[in-house]
Amino acid sequence: MGNDFGFEQVFARQAEAWMGPGDVLWALSTSGSSPNVLAAARVARQRGARVAAMTGAGGGALAELADVCFRAPAERTDLVQQIHQLAYHVICELVEEHFAAHG
Numbered sequence: 001m002g003n004d005f006g007f008e009q010v011f012a013r014q015a016e017a018w019m020g021p022g023d024v025l026w027a028l029s030t031s032g033s034s035p036n037v038l039a040a041a042r043v044a045r046q047r048g049a050r051v052a053a054m055t056g057a058g059g060g061a062l063a064e065l066a067d068v069c070f071r072a073p074a075e076r077t078d079l080v081q082q083i084h085q086l087a088y089h090v091i092c093e094l095v096e097e098h099f100a101a102h103g
Contacts, residue, residue, distance in 0.1 A: 011040035021048035028088075029053070030080045032060020032069075041065040054087065056080040 002010050015025060025044035029037040032055035041051045041062060053066035056075055063069040072083035 015043040019049040023049040032062040
């Protein structure tokens with residue numbers, strides 16, 4: 001797909017295929033400025049989905065597109081990604097606990 005549409009569209013094409021009202025796109029970008037992630041966020045919004053973003057401290061353009069944005073309090077890529085990794089594991093565990101308790 002990257003060869004045919006370009007790598008800036010690789011996530012947007014997936015969002016076109018799968019996203020709809022009531023869905024949530026979980027977008028991660030250290031800088032908040034990754035063109036392929038921004039394109040997916042725009043498509044998700046156009047299709048009525050919400051956007052949850054994780055970025056570095058600056059937030060970039062992704063923070064503006066997101067309904068909610070977790071900004072890791074760091075600028076260095078490696079630190080931002082480590083914070084993101086911890087945060088998404090905690091979020092996944094909380095979601096699993098919710099569904100285990102509520103069926």
